[in-house]
Amino acid sequence: MAIVGVILPLLPTVPFLLLATFFFANSSERLHDWIISHNIFGPMILDWRENGAIRPTAKKAATGSIAAVFLLSLMLGAPSRILIIQAVVLSGVLTFIWSRPNG
Known part of the structure; x- marks a missing residue:
């Protein structure tokens, strides 16, 4: 959903990214590391996690x-x-x- 949100202007991206990160962190370290190191999504997630x-x-x-x-x-x-x-x-x-x- 976050990827679709990047393309469609009326669909939010960040809430889906935060949910994905939360679920990835609790289910798969590999997926969590992937989304955190992603060129587009990673910086947004880290900005939110570190500084809100x-x-x-x-x-x-x-x-x-x-x-x-x-x-x-x-x-x-x-x-x-x-x-x-x-x-x-x-x-x-x-x-x-x-x-x-x-x-």
Whole structure:
């Protein structure tokens, strides 16, 4: 799922990477070492594990994806209560993302 998330802008990458790392660490040292040493995924995982950090490019991509999802809901005519719930939840997510240190 993380690999698909790299390609598709609306699918998150980092949460799937963190889950994969957790499960790999508990199931296979070889797979854990592979994902940690991966050229693309490894640095993001290490940034998070060592500092709780998210890279600025990932923050911008997440913000763009969140804005796209909300705009899509608006364009599809989602009910007002759904838009309010989305706005509250997505604002919380953005607050969390942007409050993390830069990786």
